[in-house]
Amino acid sequence: MTAADLRDLLAEGTELTIVCHNNPDPDCLASALALGRLAASAGVDERRILYSGEISHQQNRAFVNLLDVDLEALDPETVQNRSEGSLLAFVDHGVPGANNRVPEGTPVDIVIDHHPHESLDARFVDHREDVGATATILTEYVRDLDVELDATLATALLFAIRRETLGFLRGVTRAEYDAAGFLHESTDGDLLRQLASPAVSGATADAIATSIEHRTIHGSTLLSNVGRTSERDALPQAADYLATLEGVETAIVFGIVEDTVQLSARSTDSRVHVGDALSEAFADVGNAGGHREMAGGEIPLGLFADDAADSEVLCDLVETVVTARLAKTLGLEGVGANGEEQSEE
Structure with a gap:
């Protein structure tokens, strides 16, 4: 499936619910932020990012606070009983009930992930185990769909790619370097340094x-x-x-x-x-x-x-x-x- 297919599906919805996996990390959070921006560019006015568990890692807390990511606690019943026209998306995970509190069997519209799965069921699936980060995939969509790339989004995506690959040393592919090159000019260097060196409890x-x-x-x-x-x-x-x-x-x-x-x-x-x-x-x-x-x-x-x-x-x-x-x-x-x-x- 293509970036245009994702844009067309998003344009069908009246609202978008993006569910993060339990205890979300920067790769998941940045991917959710980017998908929200993609939805906004497709005309979806109502967007929300949900999570369950905790955001306890000092880098994750810094990510949410410094980038002002708007998150809401996940209510399984609300997710399962969405209104007509409401799209449900998973980023950085893919199966209801696995590493998330979404009830098993809940229909999902969009799945974008790089983790191993035997099979994924959604109207739109982009599953690439061969890339180093889900944020890499979302960066490609931001670029291909010509979505406005401000400092907040660029910094979020670049930090997520760096963190997921341990500074481009683990599981990195050419796609991560290409994504980083695209994001570099729009990134806030001072903010990136703050995210990389948070206080440890x-x-x-x-x-x-x-x-x-x-x-x-x-x-x-x-x-x-x-x-x-x-x-x-x-x-x-x-x-x-x-x-x-x-x-x-x-x-x-x-x-x-x-x-x-x-x-x-x-x-x-x-x-x-x-x-x-x-x-x-x-x-x-x-x-x-x-x-x-x-x-x-x-x-x-x-x-x-x-x-x-x-x-x-x-x-x-x-x-x-x-x-x-x-x-x-x-x-x-x-x-x-x-x-x-x-x-x-």
Whole structure:
């Protein structure tokens, strides 16, 4: 499907509801902002961006605040019972009920995403696993449809592409460089620097420190349990850092955040697809998956809670079960079925 097909579909609608995935990141937020601008250029007056979960990562909070992104909390019933002529769009995710609170089976009009999916069902689908960011795809539409590119939109899209590709070092393609070249002249350099260097909370620093202290290494794979934390987005930051340790090719960090177990994985090992690995290990008990080099997961804590009377016991149980599942999936040597290190005696 083409940019003209997207414009024509948007022009049919009286309003557009754009749903972000749970705990949206810059790639998702920038893509939603860009799709809203595309809709406005097509004559759609009523537009809204919805999200669920939290915006807790300091870069995500800075993104929303500095760029003044207008967000609303997602009400599943309202999304499902939209008025006639109201279009529903997903950006940076694609399936109702998977990493979002939209009820399963809800009809979707537009899906634009770069994450792996077996199949996607919508009136307009642009699914490109081979590009490094969903924001790259939206940048192409902004360019091809000659949508006004102001400093806010250009900065949002360029920052999202840089963040999603870790500064053009992870999963980057020629398309990201082309998009960056198009966006560069309209970008606010000072704002881009502010987004790249936000203040880090003490709780985030504590969670990252805990991940370093509790790391265990099995060959070239590192696992770390941060225990209970209020900072969900400290996990991917910890995984990013731990993946840079000498001899480590795959880093997986997990911990308890409110009523879920959250996981974040990074890998440079050509033999490992961490998205597939997390899906194989945890898809039967939660949502997990992602790319070859970057993935995440979420497991309801109810799976463990009935067997644990207090927080310390619960953290130990989570570590045992998660480690055992990862060990089985990744074939980690020296880790028993209960997740504990095996003796060489």
